[in-house]
Amino acid sequence: MAVQDATSEVLVDTLERSLRNRRIAKHVGIFLTLTLLWELGSRMGWLDPLFYPRPSNIIRSFWLIYFQNANVWFHLYSTISLVIIGWVLGSMLGIGLGALVGFNTVIRRFLKPYVIVLEATPRIAVAPLLIAALGFGVNSKLAIIMLVCFFAPFINTLSGVINVNEERLELFRSMRASKTQILRKLVLPDAIPVIMAGERLALTAALSGALVAEFIQRDKGIGSLILVYTRNLNMASAFACIFTLTIIGFLIFKGMEKLDHYIAYWKYEGGRERMSSKRKRTMVEP
Amino acid sequence: MSVSDQPIPLSGRILDIGVRFLPHFVLFAVIIGAWEISVATGLITSIIIPRPSAIWSAIVELYITEGTIYRHFFITLTEAVVGFAIGAGVAVSLAIASSLWDPFRRYVTPYAVVLNVTPGIALTPVIIAWFGYGMGSKIALAAIISFFPIFVNTLTGLVQVDEDREELFNSLGASNVQVFRKLRAPAALPLMFAGFKIGLTTALIGAVVAEFAQATDGVGVLMSRFSFQLNMAASLATLLSMTVIGLILFYSMEFLDDRIVFWRRESRRAAASRARARTWAAQAKK
Amino acid sequence: QDTVISVIKPTPRSAVFFPLVVGEALGYFEDEGITVNLLPSDTSIPYVAFIQNGQADLAMLDPNETINAINAGANINTVYEVMQNAPEGIAVLAGGEYTSMDDLVGTTVGLVSDRDRAFLQAALDITGHSIDDVQTVVLGESGPTLAAAIRDGNVSAISGSVFDWAALVANGIEIDTVTPEELLASPANTLAMNADMIEEKREAMEGFFRAWSKGMHVGATNPDAVEAMLRAAVPEEWEVEAAGMGLFQGVLPMNISTTERMGDLQADVWTSVQPRMLSSGAIKNVVDVSTFLNDTYIDAANDFDKAQVEAAAAAWLEAN
């Protein structure tokens, strides 16, 4: 039942292989050629400049919005802080609810139909409703972000708790462990990797949620800036904003990977070695 | 790592369902009752949460007496399905090409990853600019954001085949085409369908979000209109139609998954087993 | 401690409503002890609800919305007219085959948003047609979509507003308007507030509108200063020089009152537009304008030394 990020090892593996030393030059070459063709196409009038801004203009826009006018920072700050706060709150809610439901079979049974309905509804679509109901401001934006990002941690925590290994459970019971000990020493640590997978999805969803919220509540944020630019037919700057989001998305991806290495250390060779020597030190010193 | 989710079984005899769901109905009735009373007594403002009875009359009006929802319903459904079909078609073709041809995979991967880390939602204004005001832009956004999970899952399924099975095929002297047709393709089906299910959900989100941004018809724009008129009851009734679309899409895919990837579930296996025995008997008679 | 005035309106700070930017640049809002909290929102948000439940102090409404809200029993007053002529209009490609409303019959007309349908309907009514004589399609606010639709002839005309075609013009798409004269004389983007708050918020509101009016006055007397202020405050509109300029020139006259008192409420115009709105179905009932037009702040809003404002603007331009 758990949901997982759609970034497969196969892809990451291929990516790493394709970005290896000599190959990266080839990739950059291809990329530059494509960009140049685009630029040329635009200059020669093959590409409609209304829709396809020139790469050179996009670069200029980057310069403008980041340095010359420096107007993007304010919006970036707004979006990112909102995403992080909403993500933390939403996933706390999700994990808490998931654990609660996971442990209580009665609640679980009664909640199931609602979960199915919630799962089938495009949750992001509730955004206009929430803004209308909760009014303008940070609250309704946060509510949207929480709504879109609570689900993955919820489902994954739930499945982590439910799918606890039978044999390990038997081991704990044979050692006469209490319910809280089983929860603390077995169920929660065991569920961490799958919860982390949910968290990664949640953070990505949070960014999308923030954007939709900003499309509707246009006071600030990258989403609203993109709208201003497209409205003004300034596609180059709209693209600069979108590429900014690509970078943020990439940072989220990498950041969550790091976090996973740190929290679910036992899944990774490097993490195991790090913790192994760390525990040795703490054991030997005192 | 790849995407997966387990199907929710939808079987059971009518009587059985009646008995099993009775407590659920009771609980549902209690919740609705409490809700109605708290709105009626002013405990909750009806602007934020309308009365269940108001929602019910909105449902009756939209779905039965006026029937206005259906046009929008089918438009959104079409957008999601066509978008999904295009996204899935491109994703599966690219995944097949990538699995067969390693250099291709290396050159496609970086772009697929870039597309993945960019929040698809952010492209909404640009997509509308590019594909215009008709259904095209909704379909395009649906296709773009459903592309990645399908691509990744299919590629993973095609590439990560069991090594022992691969060795078996090699030892039998199978050609590449045979390995693909008889091993890789069927082995990839379960993951591919898991990707399809996620892709369908995201396609619906894409269609609805694009409708929020701009549309003449569709449940997304209908919902915006209702919430603009502060008609929260009708707005929620429209949201319900999105849930229905979501459920229709999910269970249709579930149905296909169940028949095509029949070997995962006992009941389907037994049916397939009987069918093949019959075919054999028929052929033997000839 | 400044008083916060929250205003819900469709756009963030922009040339479109430059008096706000000017007032802020010259510190007039500050002088009045006011901080403006802008709540730019998609038009799918029910603005009226926001002033009713206190989320916003002022809401920028169309006449349609205003009358509909009054009809729905909302307890609101319209207190200031930001624009006294409709920025709305119906645009066609300059030098193209469509040159009047009559030409549009039987064609597809683009709407920038749902709200523009009422305006198109009124325009068709006045010229002796009906909304059923044309096909409509919502184009959305995306500049390229609008541009391509009209340039490529997918729509014969676009029903939208000055701001929408400023960007088109800047991108080399020349347009003409075929808007019936009668429709131009219409209040637009008026500010409304909760009627119960009129006295309670008097001081702050008077200050707010005074600062706004001062901004308007700078626009009337020193457009160069306004332009410079806009370049500094909303650089994103000026990244493409021609677009910025086009927009500014388009909206400059819209933001300058034609009445004696700036921002004054034109009761006769409100009365005269209603039958048309009624016949086109945009509103359900005609409303007596005295029930919601409330000019109690207008005198205070105009109570300032114009020469001083002109001097301040000139000084600002000098300094920056």
Add this chain to the structure above:
Amino acid sequence: MVKHEQSMAAAGDVVVSGLNVGKTFAAGTVVALENANFDIKRGSFVSLVGPSGCGKSTLLRLVSGLIEPTSGEIEVHGTPVNGPRADISMMFQKATLLDWRTSLENVLLPTEINGTPSKADKNRALDLLKLVGLEDFAFSFPAQLSGGMQQRVALARLLQTGADILLLDEPFGALDEFTREHLNTELMRIVAEVRATAIFVTHNITEAIFLADQVVVMTSRPGRMAKIINVDLERPRPLSIQTSVEFNKLVEDVRETLGAV
């Protein structure tokens, strides 16, 4: 061992005893174990051998108190079993280590569950890891160990409980033949060293005889104790004993019982 056949233990010596023990599952439709009677002497090593599904695991789980018998009664140290107890400890076919804990921390788990481990507990855990030959891997995580090493950690954890009755359910069944043979030899040495009573489940006849003082042969449908065979081979036993004539007689005996019933 099996009461109705031969009673060979004085009352004082018996640490585990069962009287007419039966267990059914699925509301009585599956009879996992029927009418089992047994006495196990202090310090003895008992092997349970029998085909899949004959109730070996069920018997072990009954003794450990993880499940309750449907009929009959089990006594340990003279008191009826009614739940997991401190003087009994169990080990499974899979190592069931916790991936996020080092070997040492895994071994310390039973102690942690009874309270905060003291310095002495930690030293004992380290000693046990030495006993199973893993002193160099105290700070390694399970994923860094081979299957055989993981089972050694599980064995150390079993001993850390301090229980004097050890229940082993095919502990090395998932390992390859040579590793298994090696670990069996170690197990024999360690169990003797800590003077524990052991009940050992296996499918492997040779292994069952090699380790045990008594071999209980079980048959299935319904699960029953078919025969108890005393293994009177001197200890310590070298591996080569497996090719001796006496040993092979015992093998024949067990095989016959399995085939016959």
Add this chain to the structure above:
Amino acid sequence: MVKHEQSMAAAGDVVVSGLNVGKTFAAGTVVALENANFDIKRGSFVSLVGPSGCGKSTLLRLVSGLIEPTSGEIEVHGTPVNGPRADISMMFQKATLLDWRTSLENVLLPTEINGTPSKADKNRALDLLKLVGLEDFAFSFPAQLSGGMQQRVALARLLQTGADILLLDEPFGALDEFTREHLNTELMRIVAEVRATAIFVTHNITEAIFLADQVVVMTSRPGRMAKIINVDLERPRPLSIQTSVEFNKLVEDVRETLGAV
């Protein structure tokens, strides 16, 4: 069997032979197999026994043509091996059946890979399923079969290829002891019936001897053939032969070789 020790086959009888065969992996850093010389007679059953990593699977894969030797040469039926060939067929520890095919369709896979199966092919597949005792499960899917039954299907598939040289890499290693013993007996019967030459890899000494005409004992680091032991026990062999004195002598011999080197 091992040339430099004893040459026991006339040239005409030899179906598989290796001369100084060596294989390294990881650019020569891992020596999987060193200097292997062997001749295998038509119709003989050869067991390869040795610890994990001694190169048993590597040797099998070399013979099957799945990998190429780093040095030396392998000949089958007098021609050098350079790729998978029709007269050799291989079976693995896992059944590696295709989940989406019935038993019958799985058995037909090798035929399909060579072309469209004819009516006769299908009947042959059914016969083979009968031979392995699965005639009632021809239309069952792998998930509906037990582990042992899955291996039987794999065995039928192996025979369906029509190859007369069968390579078996721990084919029943993942099954429990009793099932394994049973399948070994069947395997012996079937291989004799189809008159195939078999090379059988196992960790289990008893099993290796029980099945084989010759047991090749391998040792590791680097992988080498340490000794070849002829098993001169009469056939058919009942299970009870395992407790006989001659048999246990052979066990001792193998164990010594494994321990000594």
